[in-house]
Amino acid sequence: MSTFQLSRVAILWQLLCVISVLVPHLAHLPLWVPVLVISTVFWRYMAYTGRWSFPNRTTKLVLIVAAGISVLLSYKSGGGISSTVALLVVGFGLKVLEVYKRRDALVIIYVAYLVIATAFLFNQTALMALYVLFSIAVITTSLRTVYTVRPIRFLEPFKQTWIILVPSLLLMSVLFIGIPRVGPLWEVGIDRSSAKTGLSDSMSPGDISKLTRSAEIAFRVSFNGDRPPPQAALYWRAMVMNDFDGRRWQNDHYPEPHGVLNEPDILERKWEYQIIIEPTQQKYIPALEHLISQPQGLILNRDRTLSSKTPLIQRQQFNLASSLGVQLDKGANLFDLERHLLLPNGNQKARALAHTWWRESVDQEAYIQKILNLYNREFTYSLTPPLLGDEVIDQFLFETKTGFCGHFSSTTAFMLRAVGIPARVVTGYQGGEWNPYENYLLVRQYDAHAWIEAWLDGKGWVRLDPTAWVAPERVEKPADQLFSGQEGFLKDSPVKAWGIKGGRWLAIARQRIEAFNYGWNRWVLNYHLEQVNLLRNLLGKYTSVRLALFLLIPFIVVIFITLLPAFRKAKQKKLNLFDREMTRLSEGLSKLGLSRAKGETVNEYCLRLGDFNPHLLDDLLMLSSEYEKARYADLQSIDQQIFVDKVTLCLKQLSR
Amino acid sequence: MRDKIDQLIRSISTVLYGKELQIRQAVTCLITGGHLLIEDLPGMGKTTLAHALAHAMGMDYRRVQFTSDMLPADILGASVFDSANGSFVFHKGPVFTQFLLADEINRTTPKTQSALLEAMEERQVTIEGDTYPLPEPFFVIATQNPVSQYGTFPLPESQLDRFLMRIEIGYPSPEAERDLLIGGDARLKIPEMPVSLNPGDLNAIRQACAGVTASKSLLDYLQRLVQFTRTTNDFEFGISPRGSLSLLNTAKTWAYISGRDYIIPEDIQSLLVPVFAHRLRSAEDYAEHTGVAHVRRLLSEVDVVG
Known part of the structure; x- marks a missing residue:
């Protein structure tokens, strides 16, 4: 063929x-x-x-x-x-x-x-x-x-294909829902050449603005109990930068050692949430402040940030819990604090200003208040600030006086360290957009943010967001509303900008689409995380017998429906005893090449067999005449047993 | 009664040598009450068979040779003005006979063909508002040359369907041909043939044939055959219910002639080509040459048992 x-x-x-x-x-x-x-x-x-x-x-x-x-x-x-x-x-x-x-x-x-x-x-x-x-x-x-x-006509087979595909789809979804997920024995690495996205592991004052040009999704979060914490509390810590080289903040020589979670002092409100992170090709896992749980397989760093052991090359989901309002880490040891005071040479004017103010201040809070007042008075928030030269801090403080979170956090951390207050820069995301249709928070790359944490006597690490002092609306409003007037915002993705900057119904449509995508990610691509819960809901109790039934019953139903016409046909085809006996004779002799041809009548067939074995001719003729009487003359008097015996006899004799 | 049919067949065999099967088929057709179409090359004995049948069955018989310039009135008859009475008088045409031999029916124009075929179907002739019934029984044996010959007007499907059977005579076997060569022109012997049937015999035979039974198993086979022509895409059309009824009725006559009062599949198989071949053609074929081949497919591909 x-x-x-x-x-x-x-x-x-x-x-x-x-x-x-x-x-x-x-x-x-x-x-x-x-x-x-x-x-x-x-x-x-x-x-x-x-x-x-x-x-x-x-x-x-x-x-x-x-x-x-x-x-x-x-x-x-x-x-x-x-x-x-x-x-x-x-x-x-x-x-x-x-x-x-x-x-x-x-x-x-x-x-x-x-x-x-x-x-x-x-x-x-x-x-x-x-x-x-x-x-x-x-x-x-x-x-x-x-x-x-x-x-056939051209479209005819295409229509018929769907008759096959539709029941298959049904079975496919049953298998998808029910089959237990086992880790792959062999994995195709998804394109590893693609560039890292999201936050980088160092920060210089200009960095974050690149992210504000991108509407790519960073991660999605759904909260147990549906409502999210207030917008101003949504600080997603991703990385903490401890070392400053005069321009960049990063973690130089000492990677953060592992940390341990101690019992939180005050449990103000516990938030449990699921976070689905888009692949970044990096290891950091953003989490809300004051983490109180450590998921399996993740590393908890000394600075209370999370990272995974391998770079995130595909979308992953983690269950986390945080408690807002708990102090971060009271018992930091001396080594840590010294590290958070180191500053390179340079930026003398800023240093001088810091020392002047420090002498004028009664305590740490008063000093911080002075910096705040300066920002509030003289500085403007902009996504497209002028470029800075070598003395980054000096130039920003005394010349350009325009910038965004990167500039403010970097400068503030410098000013704090300059007078002996331990400080570090934290990068991550702030806020997010609440999707009311699927009840989740969508955080995009343009929500990227940088702030600082300072070690205050008797309080431990305290979050300070200097950007909020200059532009409080950055923290209170979702980033898309805030930035939409700014020139540099979403410069690289005009199509998405159209959706985000556009009118109200466009925003609703966009949210609907994103809600759908969220559902797709959660229920299809990352279904293995939901499987146990879903099956438990569907089956009541999750036992292997119930699971097997759940898998089998749809199969049986679909196969039964598909086979129903064939069954009906088979039922119709149920043969009369004499026909059955003739079929038995014919099939029994098929090995000898003596089976009955389709168009051959029983008389002709018996005569042919008689030619093959003349001794049996009389028996065969009797067989054919009995058959004729029973099937065509409708005589009821034919003895079935004799007929069956005769067929058996002929079959035996002929096959010998 | 069966003896009379045997005698009829035997006596026709004395003028058409070695063609017993075709003679039996033709007799079956006429006894069942249908019209017969004989298709073959010139000189194969079409006219001899028709002549002999008419004579041996004791029928009033006329022959019309169809030509391309013939008009319907040449067959049906016409009203002619009678000057003596001062009125029109209907002069009956050759169709008013019990046994009409329509020779070379496909040589005439479709107009004339359909006049005859209409008379065959209605068994009456209507001219200028007056209806004249044809005699009873009324048989037409039409002969035609194969369609591919020059100067022919092929009969359309709807008109072919009016014929109960179409048979081909075929070349005689060498022995039969030798007998023919020795015996001389068979047609001269026709007037000397005995007349086998009396006027009342035909009705008696027909009644007997109607008593032949068809078992459920046989009807299943017949329906499988018909269904095959309807569901297999190679056929331009399937067999009509009239076609399947024709097969059943002729099979009853055939079984009766064979001395049985029930039909067996062999009866059906013997009649399948003459009854079905002119009603079938393949989807690609416009010259109606594939009917016989298709019936052979039916014979080999449809299961007799089941």
Whole structure:
């Protein structure tokens, strides 16, 4: 059967199937790959219309070598999984030129299923899932047309494909919900070459403004009890920077040692929340202040920030708990405090000012109040401040007097350290946008923020947000409302800016879409985290018997419904005793090549058997005349037992 | 009564050598009350068979040779003005006979063809508002040359359907041909043939045939055959209910002639080609040549038992 020629409809569907699996890869493949595949498809089409001929051996060899080298060259710098997929797609495209027979067509179709599955390596949105479903329908249609011999209209098999796919989808969702998740034995690393996103592990005063140009989602949080803490309390600590080199804040030589969670002093209000973090290729995990739980698999640092052991290369979910209003770390040891006082040389004017003010102040609070007043009086908040030279702090304090959180926190920390108050810079996110449809908080990259923590006598580490003194609205309002008038905001993503800066109904539509995406991430992509709870709700009690039933019953129902017409037919086909006996005779003799041909009447058949074994002729003739009387003359008097015995006898004699 | 039919068949065999199957099929067709179409090349014995049948069945018989310039009035008759009475008088055409041999029916124009075919269906002729019934029984045996020959007007499906059977005679076997060569022109012997049936016999035979039974199992087989033509896409059209009824009725006659009062699948199989072949054609074929091949498919692909 493999030499079967393909029909016109089969070829057209085949080409359509190739194009449909190519589409999702357009975004990451080098341009020449789709061009190559489209040309082979066109070539095959011209060959089908008879205008061009198929390529000969030499042409094919040249194409293969050239394509192979091109893939190598295109991914010289290493493309990770994308290069492998490119090779697959190129080979797939070239194979199109070889489809003459059914066997070739099957190769194309089976590889098409693989190629469309690899689309999920690059994009896992609901839209992509929908497209892949469509594409699978096209591939399956193509598979069906390959096996259809009779002439059909073009769209007819596509409609029939859905009759297969719809019950399969039902079974698929049952499997998806019910099958226990086991960690993969083998994992395809998702493209590791992609750049780090989010916060960087150091901060210089200009850094955060890059993030405000991006509306990418940083993470989503849902709170137990639905309502989030007030906007002004939403400080998502990601990293703490202890060391200052005159320009940048970072953690230099001493990575933070592990910390331990001590019992919180005052439990003001405990917030439990689930955070789903977008991949950053980095290790930090943002969390609200005053963490009181440490999830499995995460490292708790000495400064009460969390980090994962490996960079986040895919979206991950963590369950955390924080208690707002608890003091951070009263028992910091001396080493820590000394580290938080170190300052490099330079910035003499700022230092001088600090010492002057320190002498004038009664205590630490009074000193801090002086800095605050200065900011409040003379400084402006802007996302596009002038660039600073070498003496960053001096220039900011005395010349430009314009900046945003990075400038303010950096400068404030300097001023505190200069007079012996331990201080450190914290980067993270502030605020977030509450989505009322799915009840979660959406934090985007433009919510990135920097503030400081200072060690005050008798109080421990206390959060100070100098930006809030200059521009209190930065903390009170969601960032998109605050920034939307600013020039630099969302400069790099005009389309998203349109949605975020636009009118009210646009904002609602955007929130709806994001609510859907949140649901998709939570219930489909990260379903394994919800599975146990969901199954417990569905099944009442989570026992293996119930789970097995939950999996089996839908299967039985679907299979039963699919088989119902066949059952009905089988019931109709229930044979009369004499027909059954004749079938037994025929099937029993099939090994000898003596089975009854379909159009052969029982008389003819018995005569033929008689030719084969003349001794049995009388018995066989009697058999055929009994059969005729019973089945066609409708005589009731035929002895069934004798008939059955006769058939058994003939069967025995003939097979001997 | 069966003896009379045997005698009829035997006596026709004396003028058409070695064609017993075709003679039996033709007799079955006429006894069942249908019209017969004989299709073959010139000189194969079509006219001889028709002549012999008419004579041996003791029927009043006329023959019309169809030509391309023939008009309906040439067959049905026409009203002619009678100057003596001063009124129109209807002059009956050749169709007013018990046994009409319509030779080379596909040589004439569709207009004339349909005039005859309408008479066949209605068994009456209506001219200028007056209806004249045809005699009873009324048989038409039409002969035609294969459609691909020059100067023919093929009959459309709807008109082919009016014929209960279409048979082909085919070349004689060498032995039969030798007998023919020795025996001389068979047609000269037709007037000397004995007349096998008396006027009342036909009705008696028909009544006996109506008493033949078809078992449930046999009807299943017949329906499987018909269903196959309707569900398999190779056929342009399936068999109509009239077609399946025709098969059943002719099979009853065939079973009666064979000496049984019930039908067996062999009866059906013997009649499948003459009854179905002209009612079937493949989806790609416009020249109606594939009917026989398709019936052979029915014979081999439809299960007899089941």
